[in-house]
Amino acid sequence: MGVLSMNISIESAKKELEGKVISIPSVTGIGIVTKGDTSVIEIAISDESGRELVNEFLDEYTYKDHPVDIIIRGLASPLNS
């Protein structure tokens, strides 16, 4: 358990979250995406089973100025036919 540092950039926040959530099997991606004029930390999960675990990590995320979206998107595949 730990608390993310205050006053960090969205890039740093994403890196800290990434280190925690990427090991969750149902997490398929994390990145900073633009939604309109806002930069959002997007966490992609393959199905609802990962949402609770991701939320546990997000509960530790104290720097509330950085929005986080959890979306459902499957595991990426290499695009050979």
Place this chain on the structure above:
Amino acid sequence: MKRSVMSDGYDSHGFICECLHAPHLSGHNFDGHYTDAVIGAGLIAHRLVHVALDSAKVQWQYQVNALANNLTRHFRLAAGQLRIHVRPLAVAQFQLEAGMSIGHNSMNGYGTLGGFLINKKQERHFIVSNNHVLALNNAATIGDAIHYGNRHIGSLSAFVNLDYSGRANHLDLAVARIDSDENIAISGYRKIRPARVGEFVTKTGATTQQTYGQIISTDYTCKVGYGAGRSAVFTDQLYIKSQTGTNFSEPGDSGSFISARSDGAFVGLLFAGENNSSATFANQAVPVFNQFKKWGFYQ
């Protein structure tokens, strides 16, 4: 004056059709002579009728002479107005170009020929695509054959190993040396630069051809499934969404070069996506370029 050049197949240009309304020469039965040997016919300067015969089907001079006599008589040609020569059947000019479907000889399916890498020092040309297209997800051997359909076009030269341990990958990249006698279509040299979030891009892939998208992220971390229960984590990847109602990419587009629409710069190497969605992932171009340098392509 009409001009014509020799062409294979049915060239009924000019003199033959105009004056005599004759059917195509090829396949026409001139008293049983070897007319199926005709592989080209046309009119050249000064209304000279030129007929080409397939050297694989013509063995004797008397056959050529007999055909000449019959053609002259049948089409009422003036003396000296007919020329017959014998040569091999022409073959279509094949050339490699970006966007073609290629793959390792043993791969079921295909990926995309993204672009070419030219080693000026060695005067050799290389194809650029993904490891999973040219190197069978690390399972291939250097020197393995690379194909376009059934045509052998080159051999695997180098690839970046995919790491399935959970450590970060940055590249799904491989290059293959092109056979020395292949023709390649190079439209120009591109500059290489980092992609910018929000910029509009395009690609030409073997499945969806040219599509248009927008860079949503330049530091995306994604897990990619490589079959047999294996997955690899990629960091600092481009995440691209389609600008249109269709997906930016589909299976078979792996290896496509992603270019910025503003200046044509090479900004990414397409390698993965989520099926049935518009999410496409690509390696950043600058790490691709740096890998080329590590392999010695710019010494």
